[in-house]
Each structure stands twice: as C-alpha cells, then as structure tokens.
Amino acid sequence: MNSPNSTKPPRSTNLGLLHLNLLIAAILISTIVLIYWASGPKSRTVDGRTEISYWTGWGGRELESLRKLIDEYNRSQDHTFVRWTYVANDYNKMRIAFAGGDTPDVCSTVWADDVADYAERNAIVPLDPYLAASTRSLDEYSTPVQELYRYNNHTYALSTGVGSxxxxxxxxxxxxxxxxxxxxxxxxxxxxxxxxxxxxxxxxxxxxxxxxxxxxxxxxxxxxxxxxxxxxxxxxxxxxxxxxxxxxxxxxxxxxxxxxxxxxxxxxxxxxxxxxxxxxxxxxxxxxxxxxxxxxxxxxxxxxxxxxxxxxxxxxxxxxxxxxxxxxLNASMFTIPTASRHKQEAWDFIAWITAPAQTIRFRVGPLPGDMAAASAVQSDPGYDTPYWRFVKDLVNSPNARGIKLPxxxxxxxxxxxxxxxxxxxxxxxxxxxxxxxxxxxxxxxxxxxxxxxxxxxxxxxxxxx
The missing domain is CATH 3.40.190.10 (Periplasmic binding protein-like II)
Structure with a gap:
C-alpha cells in the first residue's frame, strides 16, 4: 500500500498512464502511416510511370470500347499508366471500399444518386480546382447535366453518358x-x-x-x-x-x-x-x-x-x-476517392476519358446505346433520329434533375x-x-x-x- 506521502501514483493511475501512452503511441503510428500513404512513394511501372488503379462496372460493348480507350491513353503519354479492374456491375463493392478506406485511385463505379452521400462523408474530393487548372469546363454540358455533377456548389464528378x-x-x-x-x-x-x-x-x-x-x-x-x-x-x-x-x-x-x-x-x-x-x-x-x-x-x-x-x-x-x-437523371460517375494516392494523375485520366473526343467513340460508336453527356457529342449525326432527339430534349429539359441526398x-x-x-x-x-x-x-x-x-x-x- 502506498503511504500518504509517497510520490508513486496508485496502481490504477499507473495503468491509466500506460493506457494513455499506448493511445498516444497508436495515434502517432497511425498518423505516420497515413502520411506515408498519402505522400509516400508512388506506385511505379517498369518504365518509371506512375501507376493508378481504376475500377469500372461497365461490361459488354462498353467495356470493350473502354479497354481500347485506356490502352490508347496509356500509349499517348509517358507519365501515367492506368490499370483497370472490372467489378462486374457491383457498385456495392465501391461502398465497401469507401467504408474501409481501401479504394482505387479513380473509379466510375459510383451512381449519380450516391454522389451526395459520398460528398457529405468526404469520401470523394471536389474536382473544382482541377477543372479550374485544366482546359476542361462545365460549360461543355447543359445546365441539368452540370447540376448532376454538383452537390452543395461543388463539382464532385464527371461522366461520359447520362440516363433519363x-x-x-x-x-x-x-x-x-x-x-x-x-x-x-x-x-x-x-x-x-x-x-x-x-x-x-x-x-x-x-x-x-x-x-x-x-x-x-x-x-x-x-x-x-x-x-x-x-x-x-x-x-x-x-x-x-x-x-x-x-x-x-x-x-x-x-x-x-x-x-x-x-x-x-x-x-x-x-x-x-x-x-x-x-x-x-x-x-x-x-x-x-x-x-x-x-x-x-x-x-x-x-x-x-x-x-x-x-x-x-x-x-x-x-x-x-x-x-x-x-x-x-442518372449516370455512372467518374470520381476521385479521398483515399486516392494519385489524385492529379486520376484527374488527368478523368479529364481525358470524359472529353468529347473520347466520349464520341465510347458512347456513340457505330450506333449510340445511350445519350452522351457532353453537348457537342449530343449533336453527333448518330443521334439525329426522332428517338434520340426526344431523349436529348428530355435530358436537357429545365425540369431534368438528379436525386441528390445523403x-x-x-x-x-x-x-x-x-x-x-x-x-x-x-x-x-x-x-x-x-x-x-x-x-x-x-x-x-x-x-x-x-x-x-x-x-x-x-x-x-x-x-x-
């Protein structure tokens, strides 16, 4: 038993200090790990390019077209290599990845009606600063499509197509x-x-x-x-x-x-x-x-x-x-998870793959399967039929809107x-x-x-x- 004048704290206090020290150590270790994860060595290919991971849920014709475009992107520049993974239309896998913090660098496995929830949770990053520093602009899209990409006055996503x-x-x-x-x-x-x-x-x-x-x-x-x-x-x-x-x-x-x-x-x-x-x-x-x-x-x-x-x-x-x-309106959205280690490279890929020059090949092809998001691509002759003109007018209607809530x-x-x-x-x-x-x-x-x-x-x- 400790005497009243003893400077040694009671055993329970020692345990409390020990727990506190362990907690502080755990926080420091976690912080170091997070800093390393966020700013540590980047994944590199054999030729020295930064490798980024990309998840897609498209299958069939869309996946084949997308694969060709990704191959083209990888050949077109020498700083980034996109390695894609097909998640078989299971967008729930993305929700699990967000919950665990184990996400790809960039993904298109996010529905438009999930964007608000991920934005509220800070699971995806705003694209506004990247847009501002690039040649891309929301002006490429009609107002309803622009609003589909935004939540609470921030842009969180872009897409190649838009559904109605x-x-x-x-x-x-x-x-x-x-x-x-x-x-x-x-x-x-x-x-x-x-x-x-x-x-x-x-x-x-x-x-x-x-x-x-x-x-x-x-x-x-x-x-x-x-x-x-x-x-x-x-x-x-x-x-x-x-x-x-x-x-x-x-x-x-x-x-x-x-x-x-x-x-x-x-x-x-x-x-x-x-x-x-x-x-x-x-x-x-x-x-x-x-x-x-x-x-x-x-x-x-x-x-x-x-x-x-x-x-x-x-x-x-x-x-x-x-x-x-x-x-x-709804769409499969290209977003950058907050946990992405290569955000700039992820944005560079998004900016390229969603640009009109690529969208017209991905979405229209010989015959369009759905409506392209960019206004310039919507004017392609492939959409010049009564059916697609109807869809185009509907997508760009002032009363077209997405569902945006957490x-x-x-x-x-x-x-x-x-x-x-x-x-x-x-x-x-x-x-x-x-x-x-x-x-x-x-x-x-x-x-x-x-x-x-x-x-x-x-x-x-x-x-x-």
Missing part, C-alpha cells in the same frame, strides 16, 4: 383499345384514362385477375415524384422534404389509381411476369402496355422484341402545377415502405410521410454530426490540384 426516364407504350395495344397509336396521352387525366382502357381481365371479369395491365402504378414513387414538383432534400440545412402538401397529393393520386385495379391483384400480377432481359419481357409479350423506362431500353427491344413489334414513347404527363418534360439507400428503403403502407391502405399519405421524415431525419443527425460542406463556390475543401 420516360414512358414507352405498345402501339398495337393502343389500336386494339381504340386509341390513336400516334397520339400518346398529353395530360395526366388522359394518361389515367388510357391506362384503364388498356387494362384487360381474364374472362372480362376483374375477379378472375388481370390479364393485361395498362400501367403499373405500383413501384413508381421515385420516378413520378419530380413530375409533381417534389424535391426531396435541402443540402444547406440537411432537411428531408417529404411530408409536403404536393407529396401528399402525389401519393393520393397513386392510391386512387391502384385502388381501381386492386392492390393485391396488381401485386400478384406483377410478381408473375417474366424477366425484363429476355424474350419473356412483359412489355414485349403485351402484358404491360405502358412502362417507365430509360433510353437504354431500346437495346432490350432490339434484342428480344418479336417481329413487327411497334412501340412509341412520351414524357411523363404532368399534373396541373407540375413540371412538364420532367425526368430523373443516405440514399436508407432513403429508398423508407420511401418503399411509404409506398407499401399507403397503397395497401395501412396508413394515409400524411401519416406515412411524417413517420418517414422523422425516421430519416434521425438517421441523418446520427451519421452527419459535422456542419454541411461549405456552400461557397470558391475553395476546394483542402484539395489541391
């Missing part, structure tokens, strides 16, 4: 229902009327079940919300905007139309349908006559449609006070719960949305304790080119 959503319809089904196949519905009221006329029941009896569904109102909570003028998120205050009068009105519209055909009846019918990427595609077999799709769906039709299949397309009809020619997967999970509770009759729209807002806002407060990223247009949040 709209409605395709079966022209033969229109004829059989007494509708003009060259005149799709122009108003929301017309759309609902067309959906009713196109729906058929077994033995002409609703009790016997649905045989053909004019439009599946189930599963549409995200694709239609923007048409109604709904915005989900305020980045300045980190506030989710879901339990608004406009969102309530939108859900009431969905509920009214689902009730026409029966929630359980629609659920059962939809669960029985064939695989989209196959000859059993329900749109191509005539089981669904109007569907929400993206521009890429044209490939599905070309691959699996029966001979003589006729199809058309139109933008979402807007309700009174809604947004005409509205669509949700915790996107959590948000989608909760929104799907809202849809199920409302359409099944378990809760009113206001009840379901209020509960969703409270739940999601609590998750945001728990995950993001620091202030939101700066909203100034200058500066780079500590990133230097």
């Amino acid at each position: 959503f709209f409605i395709m319809y079966n022209k033969q089904a229109f004829r059989e229902a007494g509708l003009d196949p060259e005149r799709p519905p122009a108003t929301l009221a017309e759309f609902d009327l067309y959906a009713e006329k196109l729906t058929k029941y077994r033995n002409d009896n609703p009790r016997d079940g649905i045989q053909v569904l004019g439009f599946a109102y189930i599963g549409q909570i995200m694709s239609w919300a923007s048409v109604w003028g709904v915005d989900f998120w305020d980045p300045n205050t980190r506030t989710v905007l879901v339990d608004t009068p406009r969102m309530v009105e939108f859900l009431e519209w969905l509920k009214t139309n689902v009730d026409k055909y029966g929630y359980r009846s629609q659920r059962g019918f939809l669960s029985s349908l064939g695989n989209t990427v196959s000859p059993n595609n329900p749109f191509l077999t005539g089981q669904l006559t109007m569907i929400v799709v993206g521009e890429w769906y044209k490939k599905i039709i070309e691959m699996y449609a029966p001979p003589g299949f006729e199809w058309g397309y139109f933008a979402f009809p807007a309700p009174p006070g809604g947004r005409a020619n509205a669509t949700i 915790l996107f997967n959590k948000f989608m999970y909760l929104m799907n719960q809202v849809e199920e509770r409302v359409l099944s009759g378990e809760a009113t729209p206001q009840q379901a949305l209020t509960h969703m807002r409270t739940t999601f806002q609590s998750s945001v407060a728990e995950v993001f304790r620091d202030p939101p990223p700066t909203t100034t247009t200058s500066g780079s949040q500590g990133v230097t080119p």
